[in-house]
Amino acid sequence: MRYSPAEIEPKWQAVWDADAALYAAEPHETGKPKYYCIEMLPYPSGKLHMGHVRNYAIGDALARHMWMRGYNVLHPMGWDAFGLPAENAALKNNTPPREWTLANIAAMRQQMRRMGLSYDWATEVTTCLPEYYRWNQWFFLKMYEQGLAYRKNSKVNWCPECATVLANEQVVNGCCWRHEDTIVEQRDLTQWFLRITRYADELLQGLDKLEGWPEKVRTMQRNWIGRSEGTNVDFAEAKSGAKITVFTTRVDTIYGATSVQLAPEHVVAKAFAAEDAALAEKIAELLEQQKQAREAGDVGAIEKHGVDTGRFAINPYTGEQVPIWVANYILADYGTGAIMSVPAHDERDWEFAKKYGLALKRVIVPEEVTELPDLPYVEEDKSVLVESGAYSGLSCAEAQRQMQALALEKQFGTATVTFRLKDWGVSRQRYWGTPIPMVYCACSGEEPIPVPAEQLPVLLPEQIEITQQGGSPLGRVPEFVQTTCPRCGGPARRETDTMDTFVDSSWYFYRYTDAHNSSAPFASDKANYWFPIDQYIGGVEHAILHLIYSRFWTKVMRDIPSGDGGLIRNSEPAERLFTQGMVIKDGAKMSKSKGNVVSPDDMIARYGADATRMYALFAAPPDRDLEWQEEGVAGVSRFLGKVYRLTTKYAAVRGSAEAGAGNGAGLKLLRTLHQTIAKITHDFGGRWHFNTSISAIMILVNEIAAHEAALDSGEVPPAVVAQLFRGLTQLLAPFAPFLAQELWAQTGGEGAVFRAAWPAVDEALAREDELEIPVQANGKLVTVIKVAADSDQAAVQAAALADARVAARVAGKTVAKVIVVPGKLVNLVIK
RNA sequence: GCCCGGAUGGUGAAAUCGGCAGACACAGCGGACUUAAAAUCCGCAGGCCGCAAGGCCGUGGGGGUUCAAGUCCCCCUCCGGGCACCA
Numbered sequence A: 001m002r003y004s005p006a007e008i009e010p011k012w013q014a015v016w017d018a019d020a021a022l023y024a025a026e027p028h029e030t031g032k033p034k035y036y037c038i039e040m041l042p043y044p045s046g047k048l049h050m051g052h053v054r055n056y057a058i059g060d061a062l063a064r065h066m067w068m069r070g071y072n073v074l075h076p077m078g079w080d081a082f083g084l085p086a087e088n089a090a091l092k093n094n095t096p097p098r099e100w101t102l103a104n105i106a107a108m109r110q111q112m113r114r115m116g117l118s119y120d121w122a123t124e125v126t127t128c129l130p131e132y133y134r135w136n137q138w139f140f141l142k143m144y145e146q147g148l149a150y151r152k153n154s155k156v157n158w159c160p161e162c163a164t165v166l167a168n169e170q171v172v173n174g175c176c177w178r179h180e181d182t183i184v185e186q187r188d189l190t191q192w193f194l195r196i197t198r199y200a201d202e203l204l205q206g207l208d209k210l211e212g213w214p215e216k217v218r219t220m221q222r223n224w225i226g227r228s229e230g231t232n233v234d235f236a237e238a239k240s241g242a243k244i245t246v247f248t249t250r251v252d253t254i255y256g257a258t259s260v261q262l263a264p265e266h267v268v269a270k271a272f273a274a275e276d277a278a279l280a281e282k283i284a285e286l287l288e289q290q291k292q293a294r295e296a297g298d299v300g301a302i303e304k305h306g307v308d309t310g311r312f313a314i315n316p317y318t319g320e321q322v323p324i325w326v327a328n329y330i331l332a333d334y335g336t337g338a339i340m341s342v343p344a345h346d347e348r349d350w351e352f353a354k355k356y357g358l359a360l361k362r363v364i365v366p367e368e369v370t371e372l373p374d375l376p377y378v379e380e381d382k383s384v385l386v387e388s389g390a391y392s393g394l395s396c397a398e399a400q401r402q403m404q405a406l407a408l409e410k411q412f413g414t415a416t417v418t419f420r421l422k423d424w425g426v427s428r429q430r431y432w433g434t435p436i437p438m439v440y441c442a443c444s445g446e447e448p449i450p451v452p453a454e455q456l457p458v459l460l461p462e463q464i465e466i467t468q469q470g471g472s473p474l475g476r477v478p479e480f481v482q483t484t485c486p487r488c489g490g491p492a493r494r495e496t497d498t499m500d501t502f503v504d505s506s507w508y509f510y511r512y513t514d515a516h517n518s519s520a521p522f523a524s525d526k527a528n529y530w531f532p533i534d535q536y537i538g539g540v541e542h543a544i545l546h547l548i549y550s551r552f553w554t555k556v557m558r559d560i561p562s563g564d565g566g567l568i569r570n571s572e573p574a575e576r577l578f579t580q581g582m583v584i585k586d587g588a589k590m591s592k593s594k595g596n597v598v599s600p601d602d603m604i605a606r607y608g609a610d611a612t613r614m615y616a617l618f619a620a621p622p623d624r625d626l627e628w629q630e631e632g633v634a635g636v637s638r639f640l641g642k643v644y645r646l647t648t649k650y651a652a653v654r655g656s657a658e659a660g661a662g663n664g665a666g667l668k669l670l671r672t673l674h675q676t677i678a679k680i681t682h683d684f685g686g687r688w689h690f691n692t693s694i695s696a697i698m699i700l701v702n703e704i705a706a707h708e709a710a711l712d713s714g715e716v717p718p719a720v721v722a723q724l725f726r727g728l729t730q731l732l733a734p735f736a737p738f739l740a741q742e743l744w745a746q747t748g749g750e751g752a753v754f755r756a757a758w759p760a761v762d763e764a765l766a767r768e769d770e771l772e773i774p775v776q777a778n779g780k781l782v783t784v785i786k787v788a789a790d791s792d793q794a795a796v797q798a799a800a801l802a803d804a805r806v807a808a809r810v811a812g813k814t815v816a817k818v819i820v821v822p823g824k825l826v827n828l829v830i831k
Numbered sequence B: 001g002c003c004c005g006g007a008u009g010g011u012g013a014a015a016u017c018g019g020c021a022g023a024c025a026c027a028g029c030g031g032a033c034u035u036a037a038a039a040u041c042c043g044c045a046g047g048c049c050g051c052a053a054g055g056c057c058g059u060g061g062g063g064g065u066u067c068a069a070g071u072c073c074c075c076c077u078c079c080g081g082g083c084a085c086c087a
Helices: A005-017 A050-068 A084-093 A097-115 A130-145 A196-209 A215-225 A251-256 A267-275 A277-295 A347-356 A396-410 A508-514 A524-530 A546-558 A600-618 A630-649 A664-685 A690-706 A708-713 A718-732 A737-746 A793-802 A804-810
Strands: A034-039 A072-074 A149-159 A164-166 A185-194 A228-237 A243-248 A259-262 A306-314 A321-327 A338-341 A364-366 A383-385 A413-418 A438-440 A482-484 A491-494 A535-539 A577-580 A583-585 A770-777 A780-788 A815-821 A825-830
Touching: A005 A097, A005 A600, A005 A737, A034 A050, A034 A524, A050 A072, A050 A097, A050 A535, A050 A577, A050 A583, A050 A600, A084 A097, A097 A600, A130 A149, A130 A508, A130 A546, A164 A185, A196 A215, A196 A546, A215 A546, A215 A577, A228 A251, A228 A396, A243 A251, A243 A259, A243 A338, A243 A413, A251 A364, A251 A396, A259 A306, A267 A277, A267 A306, A267 A321, A277 A306, A277 A321, A306 A347, A338 A347, A383 A396, A396 A413, A508 A524, A600 A630, A600 A690, A600 A737, A630 A690, A630 A718, A630 A737, A664 A690, A664 A708, A664 A718, A690 A708, A690 A718, A718 A737, A770 A793, A770 A804, A780 A793, A780 A804, A793 A804, A793 A815, A793 A825, A804 A825
Parallel strands: A034 A072, A034 A535, A259 A321, A535 A577, A770 A825
Antiparallel strands: A149 A164, A149 A185, A228 A243, A228 A306, A228 A413, A259 A338, A306 A321, A364 A383, A438 A491, A482 A491, A770 A780, A815 A825
């Protein structure tokens, strides 16, 4: 019988599908430790791609291993089911988004089953269904109550292709994250925002404690949050006394400020423009330049331009008047939209001042160097102030402290912290998303009225006509828009924007713990049992989208009063995060346009799910990019064929365990088995280098094949043969579950192989009794000697020196020193 | 510019704590089996010199520490990723 995954895999798939309890989590009362392992939920595009296969192969191996280690494992799967592709498909094929999405889910669920993934389908979450999204609305109302959800008019990112607003996190290099070549426009719109900035500090500080997260992700989040400590200082416009607050991180350089620079949209700049048509025109020009640079995605490349307003501002520290300029490189939405320009000590200010011939004044010098450094001198450490009144002679840090203290005392400024992170814009002018549960009524003017919680869900109407023109599609559905005001009972209209789909994925993993709760998003005790997630696995592309939003959501839920605490206890969603590398082909990310897409279906049809999954784990360590080579899959398939041939050949051999290891071949094989168990157990506990785990299994199988004659002759005791193949089968279970299950059954195993206990390492059996010790001369290999494992240093040294090749090398020279590293090597220092 | 990764045979990679560089595979070459092929099995395989024994060189480059460096330290190059006139 040849190895035939096409027969084995569907057979076991049917058995597993019929057993609902197989992958189900157990009740909390079980004495077992819990283990919550999840992979990021996919968007139901209709087909799995290789990136999914890799992601799920990693998570599945881990979940199965943890079951075998005796944990109570929660391993769920769900669907990030709202989003634009469903609407686009509707436009193209005239299929309702819901129908399209649910059909895709069914197809992908089927693919996952075919892959043999161990999900507990009883906890499946589909975010586009009302039983899920009603809780998005519920959370939205809670946030509204707490001032965390609010509406404001502002400049927002608009993708013309998506015909909707995007969050800052969804703009990549000035383009849409979904349409890499579509430049995002800036529009003024009134939109809903979630106040993620309220948690900015906690989100930042929490990163230090997330030791189980990749440093890379933590760094990306730190950069994204962009905390910057500084000082707000109020300058006064000389004529009107109008306040111009500037933000600076270097208040110590303020005696060197030679101008104030305003963003083109700054209120004061607008006020000046209103009185001066020529100036207004110039400012409009600057604004246009800035807008274009922003839309080109490279504000950094903007050529600096500015205009002198002819007005002056009074520096509150010096009483000096400095000219006020408007410049295109000053951003209205960072800091206060106004800066003080210190050309002597800032690169940008230096460049700008040189271009326009503005004054410069040196106020910081190195502490010790006698020669004055070239300008701009931006060093802050080991530097002192000069020409700065009473502050002259102070270190920069001390000057900052004293100057902040004065500003506070005289009430013209304050120490302040500025973040790059902006509030999360969640309104989307699209149909296929969660309706925002708000109502507008004449009785409250422009103030929105929340839909009462008992009226949730606000259902998304189905059977509507979808177009991309003219704003939110829901706005053209009168049955949806027209409603009754919850406050006055009169006619009112609903909010017609829907929520960003990242809302859905911000808390979905809590819902898994209580997926069918119809009175709450989940029960706190259930979430508290499973959370935090022990291991979260997904792509690094979500480092500053999903992974920052879901950290925010977790903190919000913790702060929602419930019972004697919050809704949950944990402050972070996941203890450990693993970001797997991309799957590439011919050196590039797989994409339709490049024509280098490898279909998982094809691979499974040709080599089986086991070989496909196992190759995804074998070809590279999981955190690195993986180059897909079909020959490699064929190689793994050949290997599995070898395992099948050998195991089935000896499957009927049984023997009493007390018979002992025997000697020779039997002992050697058992030793390798236990060394392999030790290695793989260790890999799961630490580095997750499954490529080396699988190579260890290959070494074991090669060793078995090399001893086939001894197995045939009966030289190896039957108990050893049985133990060997049982062990091999168990080691294979996390990586090739179908084949492992088949062989488990054939070798007499009961039930599911991945519910059998993970084999224990017999340390004594694993230990070699003879070691190969390399002998070096001055660090270069001379020979390898064999010594008994328990040899002491003197014995090893004697054996090394007794070796003929060593003697030949040493002849006529002096051995100055002998270094013996126990169990490792001998190095002779020869002169 | 700042920050985080990375660079090892023809290819994917291994070397977990400073201790035999290239495990395990893929591709290749040679052989067995076969009328032949596929499949399978056995063997060879970093580079250079050499019939061989053996020697020399070799982990992006340069320096250093050490009995010993892919691994530690300093400097540099290139590649990938993040942030960026952010005041």
